[in-house]
Amino acid sequence: MRIVCIGGGPAGLYFGLLMKQRHPEHSITVVERNLPYDTFGWGIVFSDQMMQAMRRADAKTAAEVEVAFNHWDDIEVWFKGEKIRTTGHGFVGIGRKKLLNILQARCEELGVELIFERDVDSDLEFPDADLIIASDGINSKIRNRYEADFAPDLVVRPNRYIWLGTDRLYDAFTFDFQQTEHGWFQAHIYKFDDNTSTFIVETTEDTFSAHGLDQADQAQSIAFCEKMFADVLDGAALRTNARHLRGSAWLNFNRLICGKWHHFNGRSHVVLMGDAAHTAHFAIGSGTKLAFDDAIELARQFEIFGHGTETLPQVLDQYEEVRRVDVSRIQNAARNAMEWFEVVGDRYAPSFEPEQFMYSLLTRSQRISHENLRLRDPVWLEGYERWFAARAGVPAKAGARPLPPMLTPFSLRGLHLANRIVVSPMAMYSAHDGVAQDFHLVHLGARALGGAGLVFTEMTAASADGRITPGCLGLWSDAHEAALKRVVDFVHANSAAKIGIQLGHAGRKGSTQRAWDGIDQPLPEGNWDLISASPLPYLLGSQTPREMTDADMARVQADLVAAAERAVRAGFDVIELHCAHGYLLSSFLSPLTNHRSDAYGGDHAGRARFPLAVFRAIRAVLPESMPLSVRLSCHDWAEGGNTPEDAAIFARMFKEAGADLVDCSSGQVVTDDAPIYGRMYQTPFSDLIRNSVGIATVAVGAISEADHANSIIAAGRADLVAIARPHLADPAWTLHEAAKIGVRDVVWPQQYRSGKSQYEANLTRAGGK
Ligand SMILES: Cc1cc2nc3c(=O)[nH]c(=O)nc-3n(C[C@H](O)[C@H](O)[C@H](O)COP(=O)(O)OP(=O)(O)OC[C@H]3O[C@@H](n4cnc5c(N)ncnc54)[C@H](O)[C@@H]3O)c2cc1C
Numbered sequence: 001m002r003i004v005c006i007g008g009g010p011a012g013l014y015f016g017l018l019m020k021q022r023h024p025e026h027s028i029t030v031v032e033r034n035l036p037y038d039t040f041g042w043g044i045v046f047s048d049q050m051m052q053a054m055r056r057a058d059a060k061t062a063a064e065v066e067v068a069f070n071h072w073d074d075i076e077v078w079f080k081g082e083k084i085r086t087t088g089h090g091f092v093g094i095g096r097k098k099l100l101n102i103l104q105a106r107c108e109e110l111g112v113e114l115i116f117e118r119d120v121d122s123d124l125e126f127p128d129a130d131l132i133i134a135s136d137g138i139n140s141k142i143r144n145r146y147e148a149d150f151a152p153d154l155v156v157r158p159n160r161y162i163w164l165g166t167d168r169l170y171d172a173f174t175f176d177f178q179q180t181e182h183g184w185f186q187a188h189i190y191k192f193d194d195n196t197s198t199f200i201v202e203t204t205e206d207t208f209s210a211h212g213l214d215q216a217d218q219a220q221s222i223a224f225c226e227k228m229f230a231d232v233l234d235g236a237a238l239r240t241n242a243r244h245l246r247g248s249a250w251l252n253f254n255r256l257i258c259g260k261w262h263h264f265n266g267r268s269h270v271v272l273m274g275d276a277a278h279t280a281h282f283a284i285g286s287g288t289k290l291a292f293d294d295a296i297e298l299a300r301q302f303e304i305f306g307h308g309t310e311t312l313p314q315v316l317d318q319y320e321e322v323r324r325v326d327v328s329r330i331q332n333a334a335r336n337a338m339e340w341f342e343v344v345g346d347r348y349a350p351s352f353e354p355e356q357f358m359y360s361l362l363t364r365s366q367r368i369s370h371e372n373l374r375l376r377d378p379v380w381l382e383g384y385e386r387w388f389a390a391r392a393g394v395p396a397k398a399g400a401r402p403l404p405p406m407l408t409p410f411s412l413r414g415l416h417l418a419n420r421i422v423v424s425p426m427a428m429y430s431a432h433d434g435v436a437q438d439f440h441l442v443h444l445g446a447r448a449l450g451g452a453g454l455v456f457t458e459m460t461a462a463s464a465d466g467r468i469t470p471g472c473l474g475l476w477s478d479a480h481e482a483a484l485k486r487v488v489d490f491v492h493a494n495s496a497a498k499i500g501i502q503l504g505h506a507g508r509k510g511s512t513q514r515a516w517d518g519i520d521q522p523l524p525e526g527n528w529d530l531i532s533a534s535p536l537p538y539l540l541g542s543q544t545p546r547e548m549t550d551a552d553m554a555r556v557q558a559d560l561v562a563a564a565e566r567a568v569r570a571g572f573d574v575i576e577l578h579c580a581h582g583y584l585l586s587s588f589l590s591p592l593t594n595h596r597s598d599a600y601g602g603d604h605a606g607r608a609r610f611p612l613a614v615f616r617a618i619r620a621v622l623p624e625s626m627p628l629s630v631r632l633s634c635h636d637w638a639e640g641g642n643t644p645e646d647a648a649i650f651a652r653m654f655k656e657a658g659a660d661l662v663d664c665s666s667g668q669v670v671t672d673d674a675p676i677y678g679r680m681y682q683t684p685f686s687d688l689i690r691n692s693v694g695i696a697t698v699a700v701g702a703i704s705e706a707d708h709a710n711s712i713i714a715a716g717r718a719d720l721v722a723i724a725r726p727h728l729a730d731p732a733w734t735l736h737e738a739a740k741i742g743v744r745d746v747v748w749p750q751q752y753r754s755g756k757s758q759y760e761a762n763l764t765r766a767g768g769k
């Protein structure tokens with residue numbers, strides 16, 4: 001087979017040598033526009049796992065890289081005058097030039113033809129090639145030539161960075177954060193050979209421009225950075241080796257995803273590899289890893305399907321399929337890490353203390369969790385837990401294990417929660433005429449006994465027509481109040497849990513069947529009239545609601561206030577106003593469901609007017625000591641709908657109206673929403689609102705283990721964590737999860753104590769802690 005790699009970066013060279021090493025009969029050429037030892041850039045870093053994959057693919061190359069690399073385990077953060085260091089992170093640093101030299105030498109040794117100083121314009125320059133590897137980097141001409149086939153999706157990210165080097169050597173991967181009058185700058189610093197360290201400086205576009213760096217040449221930019229990072233540089237100079245770049249040399253990162261990775265040009269198969277196919281931000285340092293993994297996978301597919309030209313289409317299909325999954329996983333993690341650096345100056349740096357800042361930085365990609373950190377650096381993590389517990393008012397005794405973050409107490413006004421776990425509101429469709437039954441007593445009572453700090457009722461309607469289904473809870477008469485008081489009294493008498501009520505109105509999603517009979521489907525008979533912000537049915541076959549009049553609004557507000565007064569009398573500890581999931585108040589907030597042209601529609605202030613009025617009216621009748629929460633759909637997940645940024649605007653308005661807590665859910669506003677589900681998928685909304693609006697939040701959604709909850713709370717991404725479906729499977733979720741992470745000094749209900757030691761012993765026997 002005749003193979004031509006266009007571009008002699010890590011991807012092209014490594015693929016060339018892997019193929020030649022396994023099948024010397026192939027004719028393989030790598031064409032590079034630069035001189036052999038001429039490249040931009042300083043050092044690159046990858047992880048220990050990458051080295052293992054390279055050892056398996058070509059032990060000789062791996063051995064040479066290993067001799068040349070610098071290994072280090074520590075991360076050190078310079079922030080607000082403190083230096084904090086953790087260990088166990090396992091990185092390898094190597095100069096880009098050194099790496100390319102090793103790859104070039106190995107190619108030559110194996111008989112790969114290397115052509116330098118040839119700038120290729122088109123793949124058609126190699127008509128005899130069976131396979132052309134487009135390994136020509138992020139600005140790939142070959143990819144651009146077949147743009148319609150490869151469907152590249154390129155997003156220019158907002159931050160600016162400049163890639164510099166210095167002679168000062170650092171014994172840890174070092175991050176230095178510096179505040180200026182116009183915003184924050186951060187440096188990512190790592191040593192990659194015996195003489196040099198990479199020094200990347202990054203900031204936001206606004207801060208960059210405010211300092212006039214858009215007008216600065218490279219020398220001026222370097223002088224600026226030397227002054228800014230004088231502390232960490234300790235007298236050393238910064239240097240550039242990007243003299244080929246015109247202007248300031250400050251770049252924006254381009255995030256690339258391609259719709260298709262290979263194409264037949266009529267003579268040859270052309271396949272994308274490395275940065276030509278995808279990019280991953282340097283915040284997790286994986287661009288070179290992805291390039292190497294691509295090369296390894298394509299070579300592996302040849303081993304599976306054979307080396308004939310006839311099986312090339314299958315080889316390329318399989319390569320694309322396998323790599324796409326891994327690349328998207330890394331890109332997701334890289335995106336999280338990249339976004340962390342994009343918002344750090346606004347969101348975390350101003351308010352976080354150095355200890356929490358370090359934790360937040362270490363978990364920025366969300367791939368490293370609390371328990372991963374324990375494996376990496378148990379001493380540091382326990383120190384952090386100790387710090388967190390002390391801040392939460394439960395300092396650990398000397399020598400004793402501190403409480404993990406999720407089990408620390410939390411207070412809002414006069415509400416004191418024993419821990420941070422919340423049983424999320426969940427409709428049970430088991431009320432009679434809105435009145436709570438024995439089912440509710442047992443259901444909510446069991447979850448209170450199960451260790452959660454706070455148990456919420458399902459959405460409870462303030463009038464019969466405010467219910468979602470005939471089975472939903474209500475609170476509009478003495479009988480409703482008495483039935484709920486029975487539940488509240490049980491919880492208070494038998495557990496340490498507090499109990500909250502979620503009040504709401506179903507709006508256009510009302511008058512439907514119980515979930516198990518036909519979720520969101522109108523009742524077969526006995527439907528009641530619906531009201532909503534605008535006369536838009538929820539489903540095609542749903543009733544069309546009436547657009548609410550001023551009188552409707554006054555009535556609904558009065559009903560909800562009366563229900564809140566009943567809730568106070570019934571003894572609830574906290575109230576949450578349901579402004580999410582497309583129900584009545586949510587239908588006002590979303591532009592997709594609010595088409596009003598009066599004062600209750602239009603911009604954010606207009607759309608929030610009615611929900612805020614209800615919220616304020618409820619706040620006014622609550623005792624000062626009782627907190628009031630609001631649940632928001634922080635993302636409509638639909639074209640033209642609310643985004644997390646809109647939710648933050650609303651959260652700020654509710655905060656000004658007296659909200660103590662924002663419960664950050666999403667979706668269910670319109671039927672054609674397309675949420676991107678995944679572990680902890682709504683937590684970013686809580687993070688945004690908590691840290692940019694400055695209000696306590698609840699994170700919820702696909703949080704299923706103590707490890708998730710601890711990571712979220714420890715990183716300051718939420719104050720409380722709500723768990724819904726896992727609590728249906730296990731009422732004692734909190735007690736069980738605490739046992740699973742080895743926390744033994746959690747109090748079980750006295751009636752159940754003899755079950756505790758056996759449960760823990762079984763876990764230990766099964767290999768737990
Ligand atoms: C600031 C910064 C820091 C980074 N840090 C890291 C890190 O720590 N770890 C990490 O793994 N990755 C890092 N990367 C990413 C890494 O540099 C790339 O992901 C990696 O080099 C991709 O390899 P590649 O072979 O696909 O592309 P490249 O390395 O870009 O190689 C492409 C090659 O093709 C050549 N070429 C282009 N067009 C033509 C043409 N028309 N004709 C002939 N030759 C051509 C180019 O000269 C180049 O040599 C970083 C990137 C940046 C910008």
Ligand SMILES: Cc1cc2nc3c(=O)[nH]c(=O)nc-3n(C[C@H](O)[C@H](O)[C@H](O)COP(=O)(O)O)c2cc1C
Pocket residue numbers: 424425426427428458459502578580581631665700701702703722723724725726
């Ligand atoms: C059966 C069921 C009923 C629900 N009812 C409500 C409700 O009444 N009010 C509400 O705000 N959310 C309700 N939700 C949403 C949950 O509170 C929670 O936000 C969602 O299930 C995501 O959390 P999870 O991944 O832990 O299940 C309900 C969820 C389920 C599974």
